[in-house]
Amino acid sequence: MPPDLLNSVQLAHTSHLIRTRSPLVHCMTNDVVQTFTANVLLAIGASPAMVIDAVEAPQFAALADALLINVGTLTQSRAAAMRTAVESANASHKPWTLDPVAVGALMLRTEFCQQLLSLQPAAIRGNASEILALAGMSRGGRGVDTTDTAATALPAAQALARQISAVVAVTGEVDYVTDGRRTVRVTGGSSLMTKVVGTGCALSAVVAASCSLPGDRLDNVAAACGLMKRAGGVATEISTGPGSFVAAFLDALYAEGQA
Ligand SMILES: Nc1ncnc2c1ncn2[C@@H]1O[C@H](COP(=O)(O)OP(=O)(O)OP(=O)(O)O)[C@@H](O)[C@H]1O
Ligand SMILES: Cc1ncsc1CCO
Numbered sequence: 001m002p003p004d005l006l007n008s009v010q011l012a013h014t015s016h017l018i019r020t021r022s023p024l025v026h027c028m029t030n031d032v033v034q035t036f037t038a039n040v041l042l043a044i045g046a047s048p049a050m051v052i053d054a055v056e057a058p059q060f061a062a063l064a065d066a067l068l069i070n071v072g073t074l075t076q077s078r079a080a081a082m083r084t085a086v087e088s089a090n091a092s093h094k095p096w097t098l099d100p101v102a103v104g105a106l107m108l109r110t111e112f113c114q115q116l117l118s119l120q121p122a123a124i125r126g127n128a129s130e131i132l133a134l135a136g137m138s139r140g141g142r143g144v145d146t147t148d149t150a151a152t153a154l155p156a157a158q159a160l161a162r163q164i165s166a167v168v169a170v171t172g173e174v175d176y177v178t179d180g181r182r183t184v185r186v187t188g189g190s191s192l193m194t195k196v197v198g199t200g201c202a203l204s205a206v207v208a209a210s211c212s213l214p215g216d217r218l219d220n221v222a223a224a225c226g227l228m229k230r231a232g233g234v235a236t237e238i239s240t241g242p243g244s245f246v247a248a249f250l251d252a253l254y255a256e257g258q259a
């Protein structure tokens with residue numbers, strides 16, 4: 001089946017659901033993107049909390065509406081805390097989302113993410129090289145950056161989605177969101193989104209939030225991608241570089257919900 005194009009009614013619906021339900025998103029994410037991720041979640045009307053201790057994380061995973069696991073600055077002790085949080089989220093029937101940052105060449109994060117695949121993530125969001133590597137089809141990108149296009153990684157995303165019954169979002173110039181049967185294509189945004197750190201990581205937090213919503217998960221995750229693309233496009237038009245882009249991007253996300 002050829003990909004559907006994300007429609008604006010779905011985007012508005014998911015955005016409204018996030019703002020009215022304000023999901024509490026438990027973020028176990030990397031050191032680089034903590035504040036940006038929290039600000040993105042606040043701008044769309046969700047509620048972020050960064051709880052990382054090995055004792056507190058499983059407690060909080062049971063209370064929060066959704067959990068994000070991002071391995072960008074993984075350590076062995078963080079991996080242990082993340083695993084207990086995932087197990088707790090699963091025991092409490094809370095959806096969790098994986099961002100496999102720089103998976104491929106590096107052993108600790110690659111083995112850890114491969115193991116997590118058996119713990120039923122609701123969604124996975126990564127760039128093309130990360131999704132290819134997670135599916136076992138390449139050795140990863142250049143550090144945290146992709147060296148492949150999302151279209152190239154779509155078959156890997158579809159295979160991975162079918163294999164573990166999750167929604168997989170592979171992002172880039174075009175985003176593809178798939179459950180292995182149906183695929184939604186999300187266009188927009190701009191390359192300036194890759195010139196500030198953490199747009200992908202923050203998107204994964206928005207994907208995590210969207211997994212807690214009622215309705216079709218694939219459609220909600222695609223809408224999460226659409227929200228970020230649209231704000232990225234608006235922000236690019238009014239900004240003059242990466243610095244002003246960040247402020248304009250947060251303002252655009254915030255404004256989407258006020259319309
Ligand atoms: N060339 C591009 N044109 C338009 N949008 C893009 C482009 N590249 C990335 N994006 C958008 O930027 C956001 C981040 O996607 P990307 O695939 O770069 O994630 P990432 O590599 O994991 O990022 P990071 O690791 O910095 O958080 C997504 O919303 C994506 O759609
Ligand atoms: C730059 C960087 N290094 C580790 S995580 C991260 C954030 C982007 O993924």
Ligand SMILES: [Mg+2]
Pocket residue numbers: 101102126127144200201
């Ligand atoms: Mg990334």
